[in-house]
Amino acid sequence: MKGRLRQINYRQAISDNRIFVFIVALFVIVQAINPGFITANNVKIIFQNLSIEGMVAIGMAMLIILGEIDLSVGAIMSVSCCVSIYLQPYGILPAILASIGIGTLAGFLNGALVVKSGVSSLPITLGTMGLMNGIVYVVTESQSVPGTNKSFLYVADTMIGGINLVIYLFIALVVVFEFVLQKCYFGRSIMAVGGNRFAAEYVGLRVDRVRVLVFTLTGLLSSIAGVMTAARYNIASGHIGEQTALAVITAVLIGGISLSGGEGSITKAFFGYLFIISLQNAMRLLKFPPDLSTIITGALLIVILAIDAVTIRRNQFK
C-alpha cells in the first residue's frame, strides 16, 4: 500500500486533470482584473449559457470516446428548435415529443449512414448538416420565426429555488450519462470500441450497434438542447446552432478527452465547456471585441491539440 502511494506521478496527475488548472487560473486572473466576474449573478449567467449546448457536449464526448465525430449536432438542434416553434399551437407536450422524436431519428440516420456506407463520420455528418440546415432554411424561408405560445417559455425558465429548470436538467443528464459511461455494460463497450474497434469486435461486442446507438443518443441530446433553445429564445432560425459543433468539439478536447478515442469522461467534457463559456463571459466583461473571441476559441483548439500530441508521443517513447 505504501509502495503504491509513492508511485503516484504528480506530473501525470496534473496533465490528466489540467482542465481544473485552466479553470482555476482563468477565474483567478479574471477576478483580479474585474471583481464583477465571480458574483452569484454572473456565475448563474455562466451556468445558464452552459446548460443548453452542454447537453450536446455530453453526446459529443461519448462520440469522441467512441472514435467518431458528429458535425451535424448544431443542425439537429436547429431542426428540433424549429419543430418546437411550429408545433406550439398544438400544445406544449406534443411539440416537445415531436422535436425530440425527430432529433433522435436524425441521430439514428447519421449512425446508420456511417455504419452502412463505411465512410468516416466527418464527411457524412457534414452532408447531413447541410441537409438539415437546409430544411430549416426552407421551412422558415430564411427568416426568424417567433413562437406563438408564451407558456412554452416556462419549459426552460421555470425557477426552482432561484435556479432555472434547464440547469437542473443539464446536471441530471451529466450525472446519468457519466454513470452509464463508467458503470454500465453499454458505457464500457463505448470505451472498448473507441480503444480498438477490431479487438472489440473480436471479443464479441456488437460494434455497429454500439456506434448507431451513440449517434442516436447524441441526436436525442441535441434535440433536447433544441427544445430548450426554443423555450429560451422563442425563435426558429437557420442560424441557430451554427457554431455549436465547433464549440462543443473544442470543449471536449480542452476537457482532456483524446481524439484517438477509448478514454475520457462526461465530467471532463463538462469542465471543458465550463472553461469555454467562462472564457467567453470573461472576454465580454473585459470588453474584448466578439470577433476576437472567435479567434481565441479556434486558436485554443489548435494549441491544446498540439500539446496533446507532444505529450502523448513523449509518453510513448518513455
Add this chain to the structure above:
Amino acid sequence: MRPLQFIRSQTQLVILVVVFLICAAVVPEFLNERTVLNILKTVATSGIVAIGLSVVVIGGNLDLSVGSVFSLMCVVSVKMQNTSPWLGLIVPIVLAVGVGALNGFLVTRFRLNSIIVTLGTMSVWAGAALLYSPTIMTVPGTFYEKISNSAFLGIPTYVYVFFAAAIVLQVVLFKTKFGRSLFFQGVNPEAAEIAGINKNRSTILSMVICSICVAIGAILQTSRVGSGYPISGVGLEFSALTAVLLGGVSIAGGKGSALRTVIGVLMLQVILTGMILMDIKHDWQSIVKGALILVALTLDAWQQRAAARNPGGLAA
C-alpha cells in the same frame, strides 16, 4: 478504348451531360448564351477553390478553412488595393502561402487530423477577417475593373484563368514527382512512408497550393463583384467539398484529378442555376448540396467496395 468503356470510366462527365440536357429540356432559357456565360463566370471564382481543395483531398487530407481564408483574402486584397494595385495581388498570395504552410505544419509536425486542425484555423481566419474589416469595402481603383472587364472571344479573362489553373494542377498532379507521391500517400500512407516518400513535404505543399488557389479565387471574386466582404466565404468549404466529391474525387484520398473537379464544379453550378431558372427558392440550395454530398459519398464507397472485390477492374 471502346466507347462503352470510355463512358463507364467517365461516369461524372456522363452525369454532367445528362443533367445539362435535363435542365435544357425543362427550362427553355437554359441554352441561352447568357445563362451559359453566367455559369462559367460563377464557376470561375469558386471553382478555383474547389480544384485547390481537390489537391488536398487526393493526398488524404481535408481543408475546412478555405471559406474563412477566402473571406480574409477578399478584405486583405481590397485594403491593399488602397495602397497599390500590385500589393492587392501579391499580398494575398504571399499570405496564402503562410496560411497553407501553417495548416500543413500543424498537421505534419504534430500528426494531427487535418479536419480538426482546419476546423480551428477556420474560426481563427473567420474572426481575423471580421476584425480586419468589419464592414463591406468597395474597390476604389480601376485595376480590378481591368481584370473583370477584359475579355477574350466574348468570355471574361478570369474564366480562362480558372481553366488554366485546372490544367496546370492537372499536369502537376500527373506529371510531377510531387503529384505521384500525393496519390501514393492518399491510397496508403504507411506504404508511402516505407517507400521513402516525404509525406510531410507533400502534405504541406498540397495545403499551400490549396491556399494559393483560394487567394486567386478571392482576388477574382473581389474584382468581379467590385467589393470585399468579410463574410463572403461563409459556407464556401461546404460547396467546394460538394463539387470535389461530385467530380468523383474520393474522400478517402488517392483518387481524382483537377479536371474531374472541374466537371464536379460545373455539375453543381448547372444544378443550382437550373433550380434558380425553375423558380425554386434559394433556401433549397443547402438541402440540395447536403443531399449531393451524401449521394457522392455513398457512390464512392460503393465503387471502392466493388474495386476491392474486383482488383484491376474498371472501378479502380
